[in-house]
Amino acid sequence: MAHIRGPKVNLSDKEKDEFDNITMDQIMAMDNAKKLLKLRDYMLQEGFQPTADAAEGRLRSLGVAAALGESNPSIQTRDQREEARAASKNLAAWAREQRDVEKERGSKRGSFLPKVGLFEKTGNTSEGTINVTGNPSNNDTDAKHPSLVSSFPPPRQFPTTDASSVASSMQSSTSSSSSSKKGATTAALPPKPTSEDTRRFIERNLNLDEDEREALADLERNRGNEHFRAREFIEAIEKYTGALGVLPLPPPASEFQSAAPASSPSRLPASAKRRRDLLVALHSNRAAAYVMSKLWAEAELDSSSALAWDPCNLKALLRRATARFEQSKLKEALEDVEEMLKLDGEVKEAVDLKNKIEKKLDLTVRKRIQIQEDDEEEEEEEEEE
Structure with missing residues (x-):
């Protein structure tokens, strides 16, 4: 619809960030009519009718004179005052309902582990503010490594986790994915969504057109980043999963890899690259949230999904290396770290992780040698007897 x-x-970056993350309580507390009008018009522009309705309801609760910037309340008609009171009452009831939902959701927080649902999508590298280790950061950009600044993800069950096999699986599933009303392909819903709210969010928004779904996915990414900064990792995973569920699919990864060189005009439209970048960011960001939640297998899968579309993504490489290290996949983790250092030899996190991996590998080799020597000594003693 x-x-x-x-x-x-037209909003400033500060206003856009505030409006993109505004809550019902904040809307109800606002008394600046001009700001409310701007919020309402912005939400209408972005296609978020419920939030626009909330802003208009608050305007009405302030009175028509306040909404129009007039100082004389006597110009209000009786019908207008009645309408304002009714709108205020409805808005208050709605806000109470929203708080109840949030309270119930909060009571369930931490009572479950998120399921992995790997969508075929690509993500935006205009990511939020998460650094390579997954720790919250106050900087929106990283001057030296802009690609290391923020991303997280969702995954699909692949038989292997190398980039080529993941890309191949994702491309083959693209042909069977569902279509929107305009024929745009979108990722299939995971068999077991992380939560009922996320599943409903995805289903409710699949009928929007491609541009609206892309804008909604980017908005959910920003909201997920806010949860991540607040160390609410389960909530962040929910937002990234929802974003991946509504984001229209870009062309297969192979088309990006075989596209014309940078010196020539790309035959792919700008929207394709934008959606690919957003898909990569969402997978990488969700991987970071999984890392912080110590869900190593999920983090590895999401990182692999990001790398299927962007093999040189340093953040995804570091997150997959970390996940593999924690799962004692030392050889694979070392390969990821060495690939990172080939791309940029000054990434401190990669250097530190490589030292840890090599130290653990050395200990593993020593233990094997010691076990072998002990076995040989036992055999010699048995022969002497």
Whole structure:
């Protein structure tokens, strides 16, 4: 269902960030009519009718005079005052309902482990503010390694985790994925979504057109980043999963890898690259959330999904190396770290992790040698007897 668009609204980066992450309680507390009008028009422009309705309801609760910037309340008609009171009452009831939902959701927090649902999508590298280790960061960009600044993800069950096999599996599944009303392919819903709310969110928004779904996916990514910074990793995973569920698929990864060189005009449209970048960011970001939740297998799969579309993504390489190290896949972890250092030899996290891996490998080899020597000594003693 297409939303009615409001007038074009130009926002500063600060205003856009505030509006993208605004809550019902914050809307109800606002008393700046001009700001509320701007919020309403922006949400209409972005296609978020419920939030626009909430802003308009708050405007009405302030009174028509306040909404129009007038100082004389006597110009309000009786019908307008009644309408404002009714709107305020409805908005308050809605806000209570939203708080109840959030309270119930909070009571369940930590009571389950998120399932892995690998969507065929690609993600935006205009990522939030998460560094390679997955720790919250206050910087929106990293001057030296802009690609290391933030990304997390969702995964699909692949028989192997190398980039080529993941890409092949993702491409083959693309042909059987569902289509939107405009024929745009989107990732199939995972068999067991992380939560009922996420499943409903995906199903409810699949009828939007491609551009609306892309904008919604980017908005959910930003919300996931906010949860990540607040160390609410399960909630962040939910947001990234929902974003991956509604994001329209870009062309297969092979088309990007075989596209014309940078010196020539690409035959792929800008929207394809934008969606690929967003898909990569979502998978990489979700991997970071899985790392922070110590869900190593899920983190490895999500990182592999990101690398299927962007093999040189340093963040995804580091996160997969970390996940593999924690699963004692030392050889594979070392390969990831060495690949990182080929791309950039000054990534401190990669150097530190390589030292840890080599130390553990050395200990493993020593233990094997010691066990072998002990076995040989036992055999010699038995022969002497």
